[in-house]
Amino acid sequence: MTALTGxxxxxxxxxxxxxxxxxxxLAADGALVAVHxxxxxxxxxxxxxxxxxxxGRAFAIRAELGVDGDVDTLFAGLNNGLAGRxxxxxxNNAAQTSTGPIAETTPEQFDRLYAVNVKAPFFIIQQALPLMSDGGRIINISSAVTRIxxxxxxxxxxxxxLNALGRTLAQEVGVRGITVNTVAPGxxxxxxxxxxxxxxEMEARVAAxxxxxxxxxxxxxxxxxxxLSSDDSRWITGDLLDVTGGCFLGPRF
Incomplete structure (x- = not known):
């Protein structure tokens, strides 16, 4: 039996x-995975x-985020695939990529970024909570750009x-044993x-x-x-986990 069986x-x-x-x-660890x-x-x-x-076991759900009705479309597919479970x-991993420096960012690009990267996760969580078991796990994927x-x-x-959302939400849903954590890749x-x-040469430069x-x-x-999805993380919540290999910690002496 693997960590997420059932x-x-x-x-x-x-x-x-x-x-x-x-x-x-997650599928390799035993979970039935909805692939959005x-x-x-x-x-x-x-x-x-x-x-x-x-x-493993999985099913796909097609839903464009950042448009009207996006979360409803997503959860219609999710409920169908879960079949009562x-x-x-x-x-929450889906994200709109960067637009570059402030001088190059248009209002339309800004709105699109927030629609996909902030509004969608917020309302996905809102709809997920009634479906979620006590003791469930919410993990938001952030980025090292919040510290670099x-x-x-x-x-x-x-x-x-997204970082702020995770910490505050963890306090709100903790009474149900639900943990909320944020992972920041580099x-x-x-x-x-x-x-x-x-x-x-490029690989060595990035690795350095x-x-x-x-x-x-x-x-x-x-x-x-x-x-963070497993029972081993049961006493961790409201945390931001830096998963960057120590990106830009300082000069290498």
Whole structure:
């Protein structure tokens, strides 16, 4: 029996990258995983197929976030897939990427960032709580940009909002034994960030920014999420877990 046998999980933005790695890991640990995605049917199908080929269980839910009716669409698919079972684990991973420096950010881009990165997780949690078992787990995926000053100001503020949401929510739902934690990844080599490993020189340059002297991979983040999803993390809540390999801790002497 694995750590999450008999549990159910919803992972948003789970068709690629870090979200996919989280879905694969939770399924490998025994959970039935709802694989949410915005529009790439092929990628979502591949994630579900990989889970099933490994002996796990999963189903896909298509719902674009940041538009009218997004959360209702998501939960219609979730309720159908769960077929009356409660939800045990919620991982808010889906996010709109950065727009760059403040001078290059338009009001439309700003609104889109907040719609996907802040409003959607907030109301996903709102709808998830009535479905969630006492003792459930909520894990929000933030970013190291909340402690490292990079030219991604609007994006960083959305992740800062997510950090604040997690701490306050943990206090509110703790009486039900539900834990709420936030995971902050650093630079992670995904398909969308393939430049990090595009050459030995580039990989070494990115790795040099981390205390552990390598580039992060999606499974590193998934391992942290799996821990926070398990009973081993039962006495941890309201926390922000930095999962960056020690990114930019200081100069290496």
């Amino acid at each position: 549990k159910t999980a919803l992972v948003t933005g789970a068709s690629r990258g870090i979200g996919k790695a989280i879905a694969l890991r 995605y915005a529009g790439n049917d092929e990628a979502a199908g591949q994630t579900v197929a990989e889970i099933e080929q490994a002996g 409660p939800l045990d684990i919620l991982v 000053a990079l030219p991604e100001l609007a994006y960083a503020t959305t992740k800062g909002a 630079p992670t080599a995904t398909e969308a960030q393939s430049w990090m490993t595009s050459s030995p 920014g981390n205390a552990l002297n390598r580039v992060g991979v999606p499974s590193d983040i998934a391992a942290a999420v799996a821990f």
